[in-house]
Amino acid sequence: MSNFRSMLALAAAVACFSANALAAQSPLTVGKPLSGTVAGKDTARFTLRADSAFVVRIRVDQQPGDVALRLIGPKKIVLRAVDAVRTGREELFVLTVDQGEYQLQVLAADSVGGAFAVTLLANEELSSDPKQLTHQLLAPWDRKDGPGAAVAVWRGGKTLLAKAYGMANLGYDIPFTVATPTNIGSTSKQFTAFAMMLLVEEGKVALDEDVRKYIPELRDFGQKITVRNLLTHTTGYRELYNSVGLTGRRIDESDYVGREEYIALIQRQPSLQNAPGAEFNYNNTAFGLAAMIIARVSKQPFDEFMAQRVFAPIGMTHTRVRADVRVPVKGATVGYSRAASGVWRDLGDLGGSMGAGGIYTTLADLQRWAQNLANPKVGTKAGIAQMMTPFTMTNGKSTGYGFGLFIDTQNGQQRVHHGGADVSHRSMLALYPALGAGITVQSNDGSFDSSIAFRLAEAFFPELAPKPEPVTTTFDAAKWDAKKFDAFAGQYSLDAAPQFVLSFTRSGDTLYTQATGQGKLRMLPTSDTSFALQGVVASVEFVRDAAKKVTGAILVQGGARQPASRLVGPVAAPWTPTAADLAKVAGRFFSEELETFWELSLKDGKLMVSQRRSGDGVLKPTKKDTFGGASPAGEFTLVLERDRADEVIGFYVDVARSRDIRFARVK
Incomplete structure (x- = not known):
């Protein structure tokens, strides 16, 4: 889930740049740096030609300045967008699918920009030799000024490859080796399950025994939660790291979290998020508890x-x-x-x-x-x-x-x-x-x-090599009737995180997708049932049942395929609250469960959320009484709670693997 959310955020950051061009387009040659300067709404353009199944690596040196990169393929789809650091080097890495001309755009990040030098590091065919292919794909980590990577492959008891790249410790210039722990x-979770x-x-230990037999101080929710539920992520418990992130704990900045907090979290949880065994919710809390059971039972x-x-x-x-x-x-x-x-x-x-x-x-x-x-x-x-x-x-x-x-x-x-x-x-x-x-x-x-x-x-x-699909007719996106998309339009809930919903809509011949709490992204058809997302390296495939009814979709990104089920009913209308509406939401709210305050305030026509340690963030309205936002715990959804007089008395927050956390108005 987090991958898709981060991609959407990246796309939103890049999409704000204008296409104002610096007129010339310069061809890139491997190993030859080209320099330039961008500011305001400038866009510098560079070109390269590549075949399908090529590896393309591009480096930009910001000297000084802050620029963003995006690579557009022959089908005019944004394949990759990069804007990770304000200074120094950034790299863009793409495995091509289409033959033709690719365009690299260099834009002024946040309209600041500055001087830069761009270098095409690689533009070569992906090797058919597995070992050479490994080197091509891991080349970005083959360096002495950054962290590294390691890979091992085996079959039939024989090691086919074991190789390490880059550095294990930058402070002491220690390389990453095949023997580095x-x-x-x-x-690690499979090791905990094996020990159990x-x-x-x-x-x-009995798999179908109540976990409270082994950890009696856990809260009794009136439903039996078993050891099997722990090992399969089907308990209904809150997820520890998602939950404590809402309190302002900066886990991403090394804030400490103790093992004792697993039990404390569950003791304060008012009710289960789902009935045991009814929902898969990938959850570190469960495996932390499993380790406690192993220690208690083994007396070690x-x-x-x-x-x-x-x-x-x-x-x-x-x-x-x-x-x-x-x-x-x-x-x-x-x-x-x-x-x-x-x-x-x-x-x-x-x-x-x-x-x-x-x-x-x-x-x-x-x-x-x-x-x-x-x-x-x-x-x-x-x-x-x-x-x-x-x-x-x-x-x-x-x-x-x-x-x-x-x-x-x-x-x-x-x-x-x-x-x-x-x-x-x-x-x-x-x-x-x-x-x-x-x-x-x-x-x-x-x-x-x-x-x-x-x-x-x-x-x-x-x-494991992908089987080539038989070619019938070549798909021509230009001739595809956009009205066919109406069969797919609607809302789809990711099976792994039902609270995360993808909405698909059409406006004329333009197709859109929008994820919970995010902005819209354009989509381009790649077949009658599959679509590429503009600005992110991802695609969506729609699924039909035996009766040809559209029942689901699959989000494809980074080698992963995440299924989503179609929601029954009309697409929720977007909500555009007035400044007066938002002013009625503003106030100070307290979560008794998490023992933390959130402040909601109106600033420049936007509803802001602040927490003492997390800082300020914007709440974006999505549908009626619902907002999307971000915290150290990740992207979250906030749903208002109103009384009979329609006054806002609180709200509920869903953040990835922890749901329905209540905040009550105190001011």
């Missing part, structure tokens, strides 16, 4: 249990749980995120993540782990099979998630996988059981897209 974030299954198989600290019962017997000698983020991990990577000023910052790891994350490991140890899942020396085949069996919700639908593992297919082959993201570490482990194969990628760069693992897997494992 690194934080794998939520990829060891206790289940020993008869010490969780990190010691993992070391003695899991890591050592499997031979994972370079793996450990970081129980305390203030205790260093010897020889490990430091995670970095790039500030707007262009500098790399070490923001540390998430506090309280043990069980949900917090494992440091190496490429070789992850391969050993994968081999144990395939042919267990520790644990049992039956227990691992349960981990790899998707959970079925009470409505009969599958979640596509087992115990700490996602289970789906990639081009017809079963795929078992899990990604991870700590503050500034990224990870992916993907296994293909029928092939006896797997791949893992790691990075200590907070902007790394770990779904690159799926693209590399297709190169190394021929069975």
Whole structure:
């Protein structure tokens, strides 16, 4: 969810620039810098020609100044937009689909602009050799002045590739090597589930037992929440990091979060977000509690249990749980995120993540782990099979998630996988059981897209190569009748986050999509049922049932396919409140659950929200009595609560994985 929201925000930032041109268009040549200056509404244009299946890398040096980049493809669709830092270097990286002329636009960011030099670093065909392709895709992290990445690929017990790029520690100029331990974030969840299954198989824990048997101080909501619910993200509990972010806690700025807060959060939660087993809501709270159960039942600290019962017997000698983020991990990577000023910052790891994350490991140890899942020396085949069996919700639908593992297919082959993201570490482990194969990628760069693992897997494992679709007739977007889009118009709720809704509309021949709390984006047809989003690297495919009725859509971005279900009923009309309407909303509000105040005020005709530590933000009206906004916890939706006299007495906030958090008016 966060990926799509960040893309929309980026598109909005870039879309505000005018297309006023500096008349000349200069061709880019690999390795030859071209300089320029932009200010105000200027746009400098550069061109290059590329075939399909090419890798294009472009660097801009802001000298000094603040510019933004966007690359437009031969079909006049914006393929990539970049404006991450105010000074220094920025890179734009694209894998081409179409043959023809591409245009790079350099714009003055925030109308400030300045001098710049742009260099085409690469414009070459993607290699058919998997190892060379790996180097092409990971080249942006092959550097000595920034964090790096590492990748390992194996099949049939044989390592096909193990390679590292870039730096593990910038402060001491230590390179990232294949033996460097690194934080794998939520990829750790499968290890917690595996540890729980060891206790289940020993008869010490029951999957369908009430979690309050093991943690009796948890609040009793009048419904049985089981250990199985914990491992499948179907509890109904609030998500810890999303919730505390609403209080002004700056997790993105290294604010500490303690493990004891899991229980405290649930004790103050007034009711469950959903009935146990009725909804999949990816949730760190659940796995934090699972680690507590393991520790209590085994009568060992969780990190010691993992070391003695899991890591050592499997031979994972370079793996450990970081129980305390203030205790260093010897020889490990430091995670970095790039500030707007262009500098790399070490923001540390998430506090309280043990069980949900917090494992440091190496490429070789992850391969050993994968081999144990395939042919267990520790644990049992039956227990691992349960981990790899998707959970079925009470409505009969599958979640596509087992115990700490996602289970789906990639081009017809079963795929078992899990990604991870700590503050500034990224990870992916993907296994293909029928092939006896797997791949893992790691990075200590907070902007790394770990779904690159799926693209590399297709190169190394021929069975995963996309099957070419038979060509019937060439689709001509110019001749496509926009009125056909009316069959798709409506609202679609993402299955993984039902509160996040995509609206699709048509105005004449122009097609739009708008996500909850975001501005509109134009769409261009690429087939009778698929559309590319302008300004972001994403597309949407619509789904029909056997009766040809449109029932859903699939958001495609970064190798991930996120299904969305069509909502029944008319599209909610946009709400345009007057200044007088907004003035009646303004006031001071308090959440007893989170013990925090929010201030809503009217400024320059806009409704503003402020929190003591989070600062100020704009609330954008979407539909009647509903606003979208942003906080350190992420994008949120705010819905007003009114009394019988139509006075605003409070509001409810939904933020990603925590919903219906009430704030009452106090002033």
